[in-house]
Structures are given as structure tokens and as C-alpha cells.
Amino acid sequence: xxxxxxxxxxxxxxxxxxxxxxxxxxxxxxxxxxxxxxxxxxxxxxxxxxxxxxxxxxxxxxxxxxxxxxxxxxxxxxxxxxxxxxxxxxxxxxxxxxxxxxxxx
Amino acid sequence: xxxxxxxxxxxxxxxxxxxxxxxxxxxxxxxxxxxxxxxxxxxxxxxxxxxxxxxxxxxxxxxxxxxxxxxxxxxxxxxxxxxxxxxxxxxxxxxxxxxxxxxxxxxxxxxxxxxxxxxxxxxxxxxxxxxxxxxxxxxxxxxxxxxxxxxxxxxxxxxxxxxxxxxxxxxxxxxxxxxxxxxxxxxxxxxxxxxxxxxxxxxxxxxxxxxxxxxxxxxxxxxxxxxxxxxxxxxxxxxxxxxxxxxxxxxxxxxxxxxxxxxxxxxxxxxxxxxxxxxxxxxxxxxxxxxxxxxxxxxxxxxxxxxxxxxxxxxxxxxxxxxxxxxxxxxxxxxxxxxxxxxxxxxxxxxxxxxxxxxxxxxxxxxxxxxxxxxxxxxxxxxxxxxxxxxxxxxxxxxxxxxxxxxxxxxxxxxxxxxxxxxxxxxxxxxxxxxxxxxxxxxxxxxxxxxxxxxxxxxxxxxxxxxxxxxxxxxxxxxxxxxxxxxxxxxxxxxxxxxxxxxxxxxxxxxxxxxxxxxxxxxxxxxxxxxxxxxxxxxxxxxxxxxxxxxxxxx
Ligand code: HEM
Ligand code: SF4
Numbered sequence: 001x002x003x004x005x006x007x008x009x010x011x012x013x014x015x016x017x018x019x020x021x022x023x024x025x026x027x028x029x030x031x032x033x034x035x036x037x038x039x040x041x042x043x044x045x046x047x048x049x050x051x052x053x054x055x056x057x058x059x060x061x062x063x064x065x066x067x068x069x070x071x072x073x074x075x076x077x078x079x080x081x082x083x084x085x086x087x088x089x090x091x092x093x094x095x096x097x098x099x100x101x102x103x104x105x
Numbered sequence: 106x107x108x109x110x111x112x113x114x115x116x117x118x119x120x121x122x123x124x125x126x127x128x129x130x131x132x133x134x135x136x137x138x139x140x141x142x143x144x145x146x147x148x149x150x151x152x153x154x155x156x157x158x159x160x161x162x163x164x165x166x167x168x169x170x171x172x173x174x175x176x177x178x179x180x181x182x183x184x185x186x187x188x189x190x191x192x193x194x195x196x197x198x199x200x201x202x203x204x205x206x207x208x209x210x211x212x213x214x215x216x217x218x219x220x221x222x223x224x225x226x227x228x229x230x231x232x233x234x235x236x237x238x239x240x241x242x243x244x245x246x247x248x249x250x251x252x253x254x255x256x257x258x259x260x261x262x263x264x265x266x267x268x269x270x271x272x273x274x275x276x277x278x279x280x281x282x283x284x285x286x287x288x289x290x291x292x293x294x295x296x297x298x299x300x301x302x303x304x305x306x307x308x309x310x311x312x313x314x315x316x317x318x319x320x321x322x323x324x325x326x327x328x329x330x331x332x333x334x335x336x337x338x339x340x341x342x343x344x345x346x347x348x349x350x351x352x353x354x355x356x357x358x359x360x361x362x363x364x365x366x367x368x369x370x371x372x373x374x375x376x377x378x379x380x381x382x383x384x385x386x387x388x389x390x391x392x393x394x395x396x397x398x399x400x401x402x403x404x405x406x407x408x409x410x411x412x413x414x415x416x417x418x419x420x421x422x423x424x425x426x427x428x429x430x431x432x433x434x435x436x437x438x439x440x441x442x443x444x445x446x447x448x449x450x451x452x453x454x455x456x457x458x459x460x461x462x463x464x465x466x467x468x469x470x471x472x473x474x475x476x477x478x479x480x481x482x483x484x485x486x487x488x489x490x491x492x493x494x495x496x497x498x499x500x501x502x503x504x505x506x507x508x509x510x511x512x513x514x515x516x517x518x519x520x521x522x523x524x525x526x527x528x529x530x531x532x533x534x535x536x537x538x539x540x541x542x543x544x545x546x547x548x549x550x551x552x553x554x555x556x557x558x559x560x561x562x563x564x565x566x567x568x569x570x571x572x573x574x575x576x577x578x579x580x581x582x583x584x585x586x587x588x589x590x591x592x593x594x595x596x597x598x599x600x601x602x603x604x605x606x607x608x609x610x611x612x613x614x615x616x617x618x619x620x621x622x623x624x625x626x627x628x629x630x631x632x633x634x635x636x637x638x639x640x641x642x643x644x645x646x647x648x649x650x651x652x653x654x655x656x657x658x659x660x
Pocket of ligand 2: 521523527529562563567568
């Protein structure tokens with residue numbers, strides 16, 4: 001498969017913000033903090049965790065999307081996910097830093 | 106303007122309280138997302154790419170200064186300081202927090218606004234000519250009937266779960282500014298045999314993935330029979346409309362599949378059954394009660410022009426150019442209708458900051474009776490400006506950055522939110538609009554090009570009206586090709602009386618090439634036009650071929 005690297009994302013229940021599931025099972029607003037998995041089993045595991053977060057009312061509508069791992073962090077393959085990660089391209093002032101290393105998590 | 110009565114206030118207040126409870130239960134765990142989603146949608150709350158989006162109805166596009174200030178306040182307090190006026194005469198907030206939404210709805214209810222029926226398979230916000238009640242070419246005031254339809258359709262139990270959403274548009278003028286032929290039902294006011302006003306009823310128009318021009322089911326419907334007839338149409342739709350396939354659920358598909366004659370027969374049969382000998386009529390007293398809300402304001406006896414105005418028109422080119430595009434004829438001598446462009450060069454079509462909303466509210470009081478309209482072309486309108494004040498108004502608008510003289514011209518672009526916000530999008534719309542607007546920034550050039558619209562949708566749902574333009578148009582549809590944004594171009598469409606859908610020019614263009622393509626189309630028109638021809642006229646005369654050749658010659 002061309003894009004076997006995946007990250008699990010969702011929108012946070014309280015404000016709808018785009019979040020990524022980290023390797024520690026938390027949700028981060030930073031794309032680079034998302035856990036990148038390759039194996040179907042690992043992905044199934046992340047998705048199962050995400051569903052538990054849905055049940056716990058932390059996030060809604062989780063799913064996995066394809067990324068290309070790069071030196072500066074994972075890069076979403078689809079335009080849609082690039083925009084979700086960075087914010088509306090027409091409002092740079094509301095944007096978020098992408099491509100940065102995962103600092104906080 | 107219509108004012109809520111006791112019943113309206115109670116209904117909206119109860120609805121806010123109910124939604125507050127639903128949000129609390131969602132956050133506390135009493136409601137799952139599957140249970141909550143339809144409830145939030147019924148209150149206009151969507152989940153978009155980056156955040157929730159709240160869609161607030163502006164019934165038939167009419168706002169008071171007080172309401173506009175409240176919209177500004179909400180943008181400031183609960184959002185990121187701006188709102189987006191849409192082609193359906195709504196306003197959308199792009200960043201509210203879930204738990205703030207009940208407060209927002211409460212603040213809206215205080216000024217007689219709400220978000221009910223801005224989503225879901227019900228009768229949506231009724232749209233109307235933005236010049237309703239003031240247009241010189243108007244036959245009768247459509248706001249009266251739009252309000253009657255609004256009251257009748259709000260939480261109508263029989264029509265809360267239709268096969269799909271249902272949109273009604275109404276115009277009282279022969280110059281159709283409400284795009285009535287591309288709505289589920291379009292109503293156009295016409296004179297009956299004895300000259301009394303009635304409606305031409307058009308059914309089955311629509312945009313989306315299957316654009317269709319509606320057809321006339323009734324040439325003339327007497328005013329008192331309006332609701333009974335709408336009910337007949339909706340009953341036929343409710344009964345026979347397809348619920349098995351989301352993409353075939355709109356009434357246009359039913360009309361298409363049933364055939365016009367048979368569909369008309371079904372409606373007339375339903376109407377006759379309901380009516381018996383005596384068609385159920387709108388009570389005259391009720392009609393009079395609603396009409397009273399829309400009495401013309403206290404117009405003064407004002408001159409059509411003044412020496413100062415003549416002087417300004419002759420001496421100030423920028424002002425004269427603005428007047429040419431922004432000012433429309435008012436039915437009352439001495440007054441003008443002014444369209445405020447929400448399309449500054451390089452701006453986001455339809456976006457307004459809280460400051461701009463406040464400025465417009467102030468100006469509507471200073472230069473009118475405190476009323477504002479929202480047009481389906483994503484602009485604002487001051488309906489009652491004394492002509493002698495036009496220069497002062499222009500100066501004030503200019504100071505607020507709201508005097509772009511481009512209404513109806515190539516940079517007066519309609520664009521949906523597209524992939525910058527929308528969950529369903531294939532491609533971005535706004536940056537394309539911005540780039541085209543920048544490319545044609547020169548107003549002299551825009552005025553030379555004349556009436557021409559660019560309309561951009563980020564996907565086949567066509568929220569940006571890319572199928573139809575007002576005066577001929579360039580339609581741009583964003584498509585996804587393996588994760589890359591591409592843009593398909595259509596030409597010719599027209600949303601007015603002679604409504605026609607655009608034709609696709611050929612293979613789609615990349616995001617980098619689309620602005621050049623628009624420029625090539627415009628250049629071809631300039632090159633080939635004859636004296637006095639608008640873009641649409643030239644297109645109709647010479648057809649697609651010369652445009653196609655110019656666009657694809659190099660490839
Ligand atoms: C951002 C969230 C939005 C969503 C999820 C959305 C969704 C849709 C969908 C699914 C359709 C197709 C309906 C059908 O063909 O049955 C549609 C049509 C349409 N929408 Fe939107 N839309 C959104 C925003 C807007 C905006 C911002 C506007 C106004 C600028 C708008 C105005 C329209 C119009 C005019 C149509 C075509 C008329 C018709 O219903 O046939 N929508 N929308
Ligand atoms: S046309 Fe498509 S992309 Fe644009 S707002 Fe409508 S659904 Fe979203």
C-alpha cells in the first residue's frame with residue numbers, strides 16, 4: 001500500500017477542535033504528537049481507544065488518515081487533512097503550527 | 106418589519122431552554138453523539154473541519170440595526186470576531202464552543218432571531234428578493250408572504266421530516282433577484298386576470314449534484330390560496346418523494362421522474378381534495394395583520410437630486426463609479442437602495458467583521474430607518490437611503506472599508522466556504538475567489554468588462570451557486586483528483602427570469618491555472634463582444650467554441 005502510515009484524528013466534543021491520538025492515549029492539538037502506526041493491528045488498537053474516548057465524551061467522529069513520515073514530522077497526504085492540521089488557509093491568524101516537533105506531550 | 110408576538114417569543118424561548126438541556130445532557134453523558142447530532146442540527150449547529158458552525162436564520166434577509174449589532178456582539182464574544190453571510194441569507198459562525206451555543210441562542214432570541222430549521226429535512230429559511238418592499242420594479246411586497254410562509258412552516262408537524270431539505274424563494278418583482286427557478290418552490294408575484302396579485306408557482310428547481318430549472322405548475326394562484334397550495338405540493342412530495350436514496354430525495358427528482366404533467370395532476374388533485382368546493386383561504390384579517398408589519402416607513406418628500414449630489418457625481422470619479430454599481434432604483438422618489446459590497450478586493454466573500462457589522466448598523470440608522478438586508482449574493486443592503494445623502498454615505502462606507510465599487514462585476518464573487526471550513530468539500534473556494542479578485546483588482550477594467558459573475562463551489566453540492574449566475578457567469582466547481590484540488594469551469598448560466606444552467610467548458614484546471622483560465626475567458630469575451638453586449642449576450646451569440654479554443658489552445 002502506498003500510504004501505510006496512519007494517524008487517528010477526531011474533533012473534540014467541547015469545541016470541535018481537531019485533535020490527534022497520541023501514543024500515550026491522550027488527544028493533542030498538534031499533528032506531530034499523533035501516534036503514527038503502520039501495522040493494521042496497531043491501527044485497530046488506536047481506533048478502539050478512540051472509540052472509548054467517544055464513549056467518554058472527549059471526542060466525536062474519529063477516523064484514521066494517511067501521512068508521509070518526514071524528518072520534520074508526519075505530513076498528511078490529503079489536502080483536507082493538511083488544512084485540518086493547519087487551520088483555514090485563508091485565516092493565517094487562526095492557524096496552528098504544523099511540522100513542529102511534538103513539544104508538550 | 107415583523108415583530109414577534111407572545112406566541113413566537115414563547116416558542117423560541119422554549120426551544121432555547123430545550124437545547125440548553127440537550128447540551129447539558131450531552132456533556133454529562135445522558136445523550137450519545139448519535140442521539141445528539143440530529144438535535145443539534147435542528148438548532149443549526151454543524152460540526153465542520155475545525156470547529157462547530159452555527160447557522161443563524163435571517164428570515165427573507167431582513168435585519169434591524171439592533172439585530173445586526175447583536176450579530177456583531179456574538180461574533181466578538183463567542184467567535185473569532187467575524188461572521189459569514191451566505192447565499193441563503195443566513196449568517197454562519199465558524200468557531201463557537203458547544204457549551205456556549207445555548208447562550209448564543211438566548212442572546213439571539215432576545216432580538217427575535219434563532220437557528221431553527223437552518224438544517225435538516227424541513228422547510229428551510231424562506232429567501233426573498235433583497236430589495237423587497239422598496240424596489241421600483243416591484244409588483245407586490247413579497248415579505249408579507251414570506252413571513253406568512255415562515256410562520257406556517259415553523260415546526261409544522263407534517264413537514265418536519267420530509268424526504269429531504271426544502272427551500273422556498275419568493276419575489277414580488279419581474280426582475281428575479283431571488284433565483285426562484287432554482288428552488289424547490291419558487292413563487293413569483295404576478296397579476297391575475299382582473300389585475301389582483303397572485304403567484305406563479307414554480308416547482309422542482311435546484312442546484313446540487315443534479316441542477317434543474319423549476320417548471321411552472323400554476324400560472325396564477327390567488328393570494329388567499331397560497332398556504333393550501335403549498336401544502337398540496339408538500340403533501341405530494343412527502344408521500345412520493347424518494348426516501349431510499351439521499352441523492353434522489355429532493356423534489357426536483359420526484360418531478361423529473363414523475364413527469365411534469367403527472368406531478369401537476371397529483372398536486373391539483375391533492376389541492377382539490379383539500380379544498381372541496383371551497384378552497385381553504387388565508388383569513389383576510391390575518392393577511393392584513395401581517396401586512397401591517399410591512400407598511401412603508403415614514404418617507405419624507407425628498408428631491409431626486411440636489412446640486413451637491415450632481416456636483417459630486419460630476420467631480421468625483423470614485424463616487425460616481427460606486428453609485429453606478431451600488432445604487433438601485435427605489436420605488437419612493439428621492440430615495441435609493443444601496444448595496445454594500447462584502448467583496449473587498451482580495452477579501453473573503455460574505456465575511457464581515459464585528460466592526461463592519463456595527464458600522465453597517467450605525468449607517469442604517471443614520472441613512473435610513475434602521476433596516477438592513479442580506480442578499481443571496483452575499484452582500485448587504487441599505488434599503489432606504491435619501492438620495493441627497495448618497496455622498497455622505499459613500500464617504501462613511503469608504504472610511505469603514507465598505508465602499509468597493511464592484512457590485513455585479515467580476516470581483517463580486519460568490520463563494521462557498523469550501524475546503525477551508527467545510528466537511529464535505531473537495532477543494533478550496535475562498536482562495537480562488539481571492540486570487541481572481543486580486544487579478545481583476547483594477548476597477549476601470551472591471552467596469553469595462555461589465556456585468557459578469559464568478560461563482561465558486563467547493564463540491565458538487567453547489568452552495569456557491571456555480572451552476573447559475575445572475576447575468577451570465579463563470580461557474581467554478583472544485584473537484585478532488587487523487588487528493589489534489591482541481592477546478593471545473595462552466596459558462597453561461599443565469600439565475601434570473603431566463604434561468605439556464607451553465608455548460609462545462611472541458612477538462613478541469615489546477616488551482617494554479619484557474620485564475621489564468623478565468624482571465625482567458627474574459628479576454629475572449631472582450632475580444633469578441635459587439636457594442637453593448639454583456640458577457641451573457643456574447644456567449645449566447647458565439648457559443649462555447651471560441652472560449653474552448655482559447656482555453657485549451659496551448660495544450
Ligand atoms: C458549511 C456547511 C455546509 C454544508 C454541510 C452544506 C451542505 C449542503 C448540501 C449537502 C447540499 C446539497 C443538497 C442536495 O442537493 O440535496 C447543499 C446545497 C446548498 N447549500 Fe449548502 N452546505 C453548507 C454551507 C452552505 C453555505 C455557506 C451556503 C451559502 C453560501 C449554502 C447554500 C446552499 C445552497 C444555495 C445549496 C443549493 C441549493 C439546493 O439546496 O439545491 N450552504 N448544501
Ligand atoms: S458546495 Fe460543498 S464545499 Fe461548498 S459549502 Fe457546500 S457542501 Fe461545502
